[in-house]
Amino acid sequence: MTTWFHSWRAAIRIARRDAWRSKGRSLLVLSMIALPILGVSAADLTLRSADLSTEESLARSIGAADARFMGSGYGGVPIYQDPKGETSAPVQDEEDTVHSSGPTPDAGKLPAVFPAGAATLSDSTGTAKLTTAHGLLQAEVRELRASDPMTRGMLTLLDGHYPQRADELAVTERFLEDSGLKVGSSLTARGFDRTYRIVGVYELPGELTAHQVNALPGAFLAPYAKTAEKAGLQKVDVATSYLVKASGGFTWNTVKKANEKGVVVVSRAVLLDPPARSEIPLYQKDGWTPYEESLGAQAAVLAVVATVVGLAMLEICLLAGPAFAVGARRSRRQLGLVGANGGDRRHIRAIVLSGGLVIGAAAAVVGTGLGLVLTYALQPVLEGYIGRRFGSFDIRPLELLGIALLAVLTGLFAAIVPAITSSRQSVLASLTGRRGVRRSNRVLPLVGLGAVLVGAAIALYGAVVSDHFAVVAFGSAVAELGVVAMTPALVGLFGRTGRWLPLSPRLALRDAVRNRGRTAPAVAAVLAAVAGTVAVATYSAGVEEQRRAEYHPALPYGAVSVSVPEEGGRDAPAAREAVQRLMPVDVRADLARVAVGRAGCSMYDAGDGCGRSEVVTPKANECPLWISTKENPDPLQRLSREEASKLAKDWRCKMYDEYGINVDGGLAVGDAAVLKVLGIKDPAAAEALAAGKIVSFRKPLVDASGEVGIRLVTDTEAADRAREDGTEIPGKVVSLPAHLVDGGRSYGITALVSPATAKAAGLPTVPLGAVFSTERIPDSEQRQKLDAELAKLGGSPDLRVEVGYENESSIVMLALMVFAGLVTIGAAGIATGLAQADAEADLKTLAAVGAPPRVRRTLSGFQCGVVAAMGVVLGSAAGVLPAIGLRLAEARQQQGWYEQALAENPAGAALVGSPPYVPIVVPWETLGALLILVPLGAAVLAALVTRSRGALARRAAT
Structure with a gap:
């Protein structure tokens, strides 16, 4: 045990010193592992922070109150509601129910439902056309005493103060920007004889783009509605609800008693401790199924997440493998010295594996740390994109620890093959630097082709037969691995195109084909990254096209x-x-x-x-x-x-x-x-x-x-x-x-x-x-x-x-796109940079034979560009498969819902509508940008960072 401990301690010390001595190469290897870890940790932090907890959601909807009471719109008849208060239905059948014209007629009955001694705060909303520096702007007018402690969390004051007098208003930041006004400006409404002064600016955490003004209760809506009625203007509809705070809160039984009087209640106690489904009368009605509990309500998004995360894990392995293979070859002389001084194969394997452990641990710290910093820095940008604030900066230590542990394990696993290869080399070959001649594996491409066919068949089965999106994801992953296995053979096929290329790209392509052991893993790394990006982009393009088709314009675009x-x-x-x-x-x-x-x-x-x-x-x-x-x-x-x-x-x-x-x-x-x-x-x-x-x-x-x-x-x-x-x-x-x-x-x-x-x-x-x-x-x-x-x-x-269809921003899709794009660009740059480091001897040979600096830069740039181009082409083809499979599975599921609706409705398609339209859209613009920008960017970057005059190779000391 002592011998084992000491040998591993020595191996780790040697690996640490070697990593510190070769800082450039170590940084590349570290970046290989840290980049996907950065993306995964940033995506985890972003999604966790954007996903509000129940307490955070309650703070935005009811503030510090215990409940919100509001009319149901059914004229005060008994109703059933869901625990969230988002859906309600009359107890009797709808054809026997007399509907009111809106929520206003029920509002007068609300105070009778409040428990004795409860503290209440009215919250009324209406719309008005308000005067601005440019003209009139339609905005929501909200009468709520925002300075009351009960509203804490519903609004965020940015400047000034909330209204304290009847002639004062506070406005949202977006309203202030679009109106051309400022704090202290006067404000009134169309045809209104009262003038108000803007005293504060606030924002709604859940709706940053809202045009809203805040006034004291009774200060605006009631007199404005009377003025509009006298002037014959459009009727002002006012919806009123009440924030209520009472000792002991409001249980589910209390909510059901309020439902008997036609009142909907959003209760803090109920949302924090929801009742069982069997205790919810609304869910017992015939044919009632809440959407969030229906099959596949969120399955498509989850399937995309699972697919891309799976591709990201594959990406980590592909990035780290070639990194350690190159690192082991650059350290082969040192490993040969270990063998020459009595070290056996076991010690050499331990040194290489220790290198993986050291680099993996460093990558874990760097990747998760940068993920924290990146997420925190980009949070305002992401919030502005989706139009709402995140909750608290939600750090899940166990999840981040798991991601960091993944980096360490990746470093170890990625070093296994190089460790075995290095231990099998003779001491003489290691000291002389000879790589030997190896024949390409002819079995691996056949295995890869079989995996592609089997994976495609599984994905096709999941798309057209099975109801499980996981089958599509699994089949896509198998096909992806098959393409990776075929990469060396595909690199050889790319080499045949060199005859039509000029000198420098032809030399770069031949060098890539000649050194497939170095090129194939780098190409596979870029392939996996691009496949993730293309998968997300293809799925997102299909979803956006479907929503665009479902949009009903009132006029032609721009009319x-x-x-x-x-x-x-x-x-x-x-x-x-x-x-x-x-x-x-x-x-x-x-x-x-x-x-x-x-x-x-x-x-x-x-x-x-x-x-x-x-x-x-x-x-x-x-x-x-x-x-x-x-x-x-x-x-x-x-x-x-x-x-x-x-x-x-x-x-x-x-x-x-x-x-x-x-x-x-x-x-x-x-x-x-x-x-x-x-x-x-x-x-x-x-x-x-x-x-x-x-x-x-x-x-x-x-x-x-x-x-x-x-x-x-x-x-x-x-x-x-x-x-x-x-x-x-x-x-x-x-x-x-x-x-x-x-x-x-x-x-x-x-x-x-x-x-x-x-x-x-x-x-x-x-x-x-x-x-x-x-x-x-x-x-x-x-x-x-x-x-x-x-x-x-x-x-x-x-x-x-008519401004046309406006895409709804999804934080999930945004996080996945940012993550996939980040890994794609980083993988192309780092993987090709590592290939350049491995080809440093070729660059020194060019300098030795008198090649001008331009040739050195050009060849280096084309070497990186060739690797990136091959990876992008293969990745684009591989990434379309999972997205198409997911869209086909989604189409089948929606068709099933449509047919079920037809079966339940005797009027058939005349009432249900047309069959679901689930298009498959290939994002040609994204593919074109990847095919051009990524290889071009990698080539230009490599040419810029390559020194024009490289030092001649120094004979190794004997």
């Missing part, structure tokens, strides 16, 4: 619409001119609507002399799924599942996208410019408008004779009764020849008729507004100026600016 539905469109011309003047308008298309009844009627008025227009659906084109009568109010009940499913595919029952321009009956009056702004590329449609036809965007609206009917309803109540009874709807019908444009978006317009045609047909029209295409997206300052201009017109003009 602007303004409409004035009140008072017969009196202010519509002025609104058009305001948009034309203050926005970067390209094309303007005026819109009008068909008005029925007395002059000055709003588009939403009914009765009192005001009617409406509607586009008629011929009886033969009506969808049987929607035809209801007094005797059969629900047509779905009289249809079998087979009949409903068949009808759902009928063209008469096609579901159209109704998002966009709000016009009575979907019938708009305008010229061909409307088609241009809406992006409807049909030359025949413009010709039809000019020829006096009506352009229909819905096939069921066109009758058998090719005409569309427009009904002018003067008695709206009689028309509604007739529709309920299934009888003929009264009203004059005007028929016009039609041109059908079926397909694509029409943004809420069902039919378009020109002003001349409407006048000739006797259809009374009034101005509505206009739609505009723009040269660029209007910024916030332009929006504020326009809102202020429109506010001068009176009424409530409806202004819309």
